[in-house]
Amino acid sequence: MTLLTGTYWVDKLAFPHNKRPPLSGFLYGPLSVQKRVRQQTQRRARQERIDPSQAIRPQQLQAEDLGRQETANLTAICxxxxxxxxxxxxxxxxxxxxxxxxxxxxxxxxxLEVMYKYNISDDGGVPLFKFCINPRSFGQTVENLFYVSFLVRDGSVGVALDASDLPTLHPSTPALPSEAQRKGLQKHQAVFSLDFETWRNLIEVFDIKKPLIPHRNEDAESSQVSIFKHYFWSYGWEAI
Known part of the structure; x- marks a missing residue:
C-alpha cells in the first residue's frame, strides 16, 4: 500500500485538473460575459427598389411650352x-x-408742319413710318412693323390713310365678334415690302432722327438682316 504523501497527492490527483496557475480574481473579468453580436449595416439604397411611379424625373421642355413662352413674350412686347x-x-x-x-x-x-413736328398727322393719328422706323437699326425696324401688325390684327391698333395717302396708326379698342358682325366690320390683308435701300430712303424722306420706339440692345448677328418681305397688318375698323 502506497502512502499518499502531499507530493503524491498534488502530482497525481490535483495537478491534472488544474491547467493554469491561480490568478487574482480581477484578472478573470466579469462573471457573466455576453458575446457581442455585430450588427450588419443594411444598404437601403440597393435593397429598396424605387417605385417608378414615384420617381422624380428631370423636367423636359416640350415644343408647346416654348410656344407658350414665346406667345407670352410677344404679348408683353405688343x-x-x-x-x-x-x-x-x-x-x-x-x-x-x-x-x-x-x-x-x-x-x-x-x-400741318407743327403737327408733324410732334408726330401727329392731319387725321389725328401717328405716322406709321415715323413710329416704326428705327434709324439706327434695319432689323429693329422690321421687328417694330411685326409687333404693330399683331396689334392691328387683334384690333388694338387701327390703320388709316392721311391726306397724303400715307398710313397712320390710331389706338383702338377691339370690337366684339357680335359687334363686328352687326356693323359689318371686315379685316383686310396688306403686304408691305421693305428692303435695306427703302429703309434708308424712308429715313431721309421723313427726316427721322430718333426712334419713337426705344432702341433695344442687339447683337451683331441680329443686325445683319437681308432683303425680305414682311407680311403686314389686317385692318378695316369702321371707327377709323
Whole structure:
C-alpha cells in the first residue's frame, strides 16, 4: 500500500485538473460575459427598389411650352408698343395744341408742319413710318412693323390713310365678334415690302432722327438682316 504523501497527492490527483496557475480574481473579468453580436449595416439604397411611379424625373421642355413662352413674350412686347403709341399721340396732341394756341391765325401748312413736328398727322393719328422706323437699326425696324401688325390684327391698333395717302396708326379698342358682325366690320390683308435701300430712303424722306420706339440692345448677328418681305397688318375698323 502506497502512502499518499502531499507530493503524491498534488502530482497525481490535483495537478491534472488544474491547467493554469491561480490568478487574482480581477484578472478573470466579469462573471457573466455576453458575446457581442455585430450588427450588419443594411444598404437601403440597393435593397429598396424605387417605385417608378414615384420617381422624380428631370423636367423636359416640350415644343408647346416654348410656344407658350414665346406667345407670352410677344404679348408683353405688343402691350408695351401700344402704350408707347398712346403716349406718343397724347403728348403730340398736347404739344401741338400749345404751340398753335400761341400762333396768330396759322395757315394750314403751318398747322400741318407743327403737327408733324410732334408726330401727329392731319387725321389725328401717328405716322406709321415715323413710329416704326428705327434709324439706327434695319432689323429693329422690321421687328417694330411685326409687333404693330399683331396689334392691328387683334384690333388694338387701327390703320388709316392721311391726306397724303400715307398710313397712320390710331389706338383702338377691339370690337366684339357680335359687334363686328352687326356693323359689318371686315379685316383686310396688306403686304408691305421693305428692303435695306427703302429703309434708308424712308429715313431721309421723313427726316427721322430718333426712334419713337426705344432702341433695344442687339447683337451683331441680329443686325445683319437681308432683303425680305414682311407680311403686314389686317385692318378695316369702321371707327377709323
Amino acid at each position: 402691350t408695351e408698343i401700344r402704350k408707347i403709341l398712346v403716349s406718343t399721340q397724347q403728348r403730340g396732341e398736347k404739344l401741338a395744341t400749345d404751340v398753335l394756341s400761341n400762333m396768330r391765325e396759322p395757315s394750314r401748312d403751318q398747322i
